[in-house]
Amino acid sequence: MNFWPTVALVWSKDIRVELRSKDTLVTLVLFALVLTMVFTFGFASDPQTNLRVFPSVMWACVLFCGTLGVGRTFAREARDGAFTALVLSPAHRGAILTAKTLVNLVLTLIVTALTTPILAVMLRVDLTDVLGLVAGQLFLGAAGFALVGTPLAVMAVNARFAEVLLPMVVFPLVAPILIAGVTGTAAILGTIPENDPRPWFQLMLGFDLVYLVGGQFLFDKMVTE
């Protein structure tokens, strides 16, 4: 089976399974809402302060929800052993990784699309004029999370203390994405002197490409113990 048909097959299977069980999406949404409330009540202050903390709060939500989401990538399949059947099939393993990455990207984007407007309303930050730019950044950031976290989530299939191990490995690797995201959003909102977000977009795009190539290269080796 060719690459993209395999991607479509695995992606549609994962989405169908998720729509039936809803466990990852419900967990992510509830977790994101709790985070939103905690951050909002913790940081809400005068409008200027709110504007300054907004990028950090928004990206903290992406960080925690993204990590939680990727940690569950293979959990369900590993439980029943279906992951073994999947990787022992003749399917292109790069296609399996791509499908899983796209599932994580979709889930992270759904949660981000839910939390960002709530955060903006609660912190009274007006994103109307910069919505496209912020959405673009969030897309690149969510893609970075999915591209880093998905191949590394294979480690969580058999590892003990996987819940601890995965964030310890993922957090340092996504640090460039986070730094570019927070600083880029601050540039978009005009809360830092350098208000050109383009270098931060380019940095995120660059790291996304590095993660894409690295993940595709390593995944094949990682699934064989």
Added chain:
Amino acid sequence: MAGEAFESVETQRVGRLYDESYALVDVSVTFRARTVTALLGPNGAGKSTLMGMLSTALRPSEGKVLYGGYEYPENDPTLRARIGYLGHRPMLYSELSATENLAFFARLHGVGPEAVAHWLGRVGLTRAADRPVSGFSRGMAQRLALARALLSSPSLLLLDEPFTGLDPEGVRLTKSLVAERRDAGAIVVLVTHDLAVTDDLATAAVVLRGGRLAYAGPSGGDLAGLYRDHAEAREKRAS
């Protein structure tokens, strides 16, 4: 090479190191086509490790595995296409129906959709075809798992405890499907503790003990005797 049945699968001095201890040491054994080989041994003997290596899920720390006399490159999809593996767990998606599970794996293996209904019928699950696997009994899930393993008509069929959870009818069905695959020219390796059930099916046996090869040869129709002589006897000597 692709598509041809393997005449043999051979391990050459394979070993597997986990952390700092060996699960398998220096095992050289040949599994032949048109033969069901029972892989026997007490718990911790290294049976699942050897099965994992044969299935390509595990990489040998030492030695190599030859399929049809050929050492395939690591992670070769053409090799994986020719291996059917039934593990301890059902290896199915519990949220999907029996049909959806088989249809998914059929497409991954490049098998036509007609095979799905065929195999559901062969394992007696036609009436449960549209039910989610989460509602299946252990025996039904095991039958479906067997159908998944047989779906691509593999040249090498690896069965790890295939009779677990099956009723007598399920055991009879499994044995007939395994015999059918053997007669079609496949190499069948079967791990079991249910020696009486396998006696009339396995004509060859491999006994592992403490990660080492204790016996490889004909079964003589008495797996229990082989087990007693080669697995338990060693245990007594060791103690």
